[in-house]
Amino acid sequence: MAFTIRQLQFFVAAAEQGSVSRAAQTLSISQSSVTEAIKDLESDLGVELFDRHPRGLNVTHKGHQFLRHATKILADVSDARRTFHIGQEMVRGRLQLGVTSLVAGYVLSDLLARYRRAYPGVEISAIEDNGDYLEHLLIGGKLDVAVMVTSNLRDRTALQSEILEVSAYRLWMPLGHALSGADIISIGDIATEPLIMLTVDEIEENTGRLLSAIGAKPHIAFRTRSVEAVRSLVATGAGVALLPDLVYRPWSLEGDRIESRDVSGSLPVVQVGMVWRRGSGLPQAARDFIGIAQSQRTIRQRQ
Known part of the structure; x- marks a missing residue:
C-alpha cells in the first residue's frame, strides 16, 4: 500500500512536536489517528521512524532521512496547488537576496527551492554575510529582502521584519x-x-x-x-x-x-525572519518571495 499525503502530514507533525499527543492537538484530530497513520507508514516503508519512550518520540536516523523527503513532498503539493493561482504568462524579474550564515542551509535552501519552482523566470542573486552588513545593504537599496536572524535586528525604524520561525x-x-x-x-x-x-x-x-x-x-x-x-x-x-x-x-x-x-x-x-526596507516599493519578485515564505510558515503551523 502506497503512503498517503495525510500520513506524511501526521508523520511530520509528530516529528516536529516530539509526541503523538501534541501532534494530535496541533492537527485537531484523535491520538489514535496519528498513531495508526505512523504505524501504517512504518509498515509500508519497512523501517522504524521513531524510537518510543515514556516522554514521547525520538526520530530515528532513518526517520530523519525520510523527514526531508516528506517535507519536500508536502511543499511540492502546496506548490502544485499554487500554480493554478499564478497567471499563464511566466513572471520575470530580478530578486536580490541576503542571508546570514546560521540560516543559509536551514531555512533559505528549502524556501529558495520552492520559489524557483513557482517563478522559474526570475533571476536570483544572493549574498551571505553578517546581519549588520545585510541591514546596511537593505537600507541602501542594494538588497530587496534578507532572510536572517531578526532577534538582534539593529535598525527597526528603517527596516520591516516578519518572523518565519522561533x-x-x-x-x-x-x-x-x-x-x-x-x-x-x-x-x-x-x-x-x-x-x-x-x-x-x-x-x-x-x-x-x-x-x-x-x-x-x-x-x-x-x-x-x-x-x-x-x-x-x-x-x-x-x-x-x-x-x-x-x-x-x-x-x-x-x-x-x-x-x-x-x-x-x-x-x-x-527568531528567524524576512527583513526588507520599511516604506520601500518592493519589486513584484520580492513580494512574491515574501508570499512564498508566508505560505511555507502557514504549512508548518498546520502540520
Missing part, C-alpha cells in the same frame, strides 16, 4: 553524557563543561551572556563558524554546545549520535 536554545551533548540522565539541566550544570562555541550571528554573544549571569566564566574548548564541526566535536566528546534547536540534527557527519536536552531558566530564543 527556535529555543537547547544543550547538545554526546551519547551517554553524565547530564543526559538528569531530569532538569540548569545553566549552572553547564558552567564547568567544556563548550564548543559557534561564532556566527548572535550565538557566542548569547551563550556568554547566559553564563556570565551566574558569575561563571565559560570554559571554551573550541570556537568555530561551522555547525557541522560543532556536531562532530560534540559527538566525539570534545565538549557540549548551547545552540538553537533550529540547527539540531541527531547525527554527526561521521554517524555518531548527538543528544539534545532542554535547559531550565530564562534562555533566549532565536
Whole structure:
C-alpha cells in the first residue's frame, strides 16, 4: 500500500512536536489517528521512524532521512496547488537576496527551492554575510529582502521584519553524557563543561551572556563558524554546545549520535525572519518571495 499525503502530514507533525499527543492537538484530530497513520507508514516503508519512550518520540536516523523527503513532498503539493493561482504568462524579474550564515542551509535552501519552482523566470542573486552588513545593504537599496536572524535586528525604524520561525536554545551533548540522565539541566550544570562555541550571528554573544549571569566564566574548548564541526566535536566528546534547536540534527557527519536536552531558566530564543526596507516599493519578485515564505510558515503551523 502506497503512503498517503495525510500520513506524511501526521508523520511530520509528530516529528516536529516530539509526541503523538501534541501532534494530535496541533492537527485537531484523535491520538489514535496519528498513531495508526505512523504505524501504517512504518509498515509500508519497512523501517522504524521513531524510537518510543515514556516522554514521547525520538526520530530515528532513518526517520530523519525520510523527514526531508516528506517535507519536500508536502511543499511540492502546496506548490502544485499554487500554480493554478499564478497567471499563464511566466513572471520575470530580478530578486536580490541576503542571508546570514546560521540560516543559509536551514531555512533559505528549502524556501529558495520552492520559489524557483513557482517563478522559474526570475533571476536570483544572493549574498551571505553578517546581519549588520545585510541591514546596511537593505537600507541602501542594494538588497530587496534578507532572510536572517531578526532577534538582534539593529535598525527597526528603517527596516520591516516578519518572523518565519522561533527556535529555543537547547544543550547538545554526546551519547551517554553524565547530564543526559538528569531530569532538569540548569545553566549552572553547564558552567564547568567544556563548550564548543559557534561564532556566527548572535550565538557566542548569547551563550556568554547566559553564563556570565551566574558569575561563571565559560570554559571554551573550541570556537568555530561551522555547525557541522560543532556536531562532530560534540559527538566525539570534545565538549557540549548551547545552540538553537533550529540547527539540531541527531547525527554527526561521521554517524555518531548527538543528544539534545532542554535547559531550565530564562534562555533566549532565536527568531528567524524576512527583513526588507520599511516604506520601500518592493519589486513584484520580492513580494512574491515574501508570499512564498508566508505560505511555507502557514504549512508548518498546520502540520
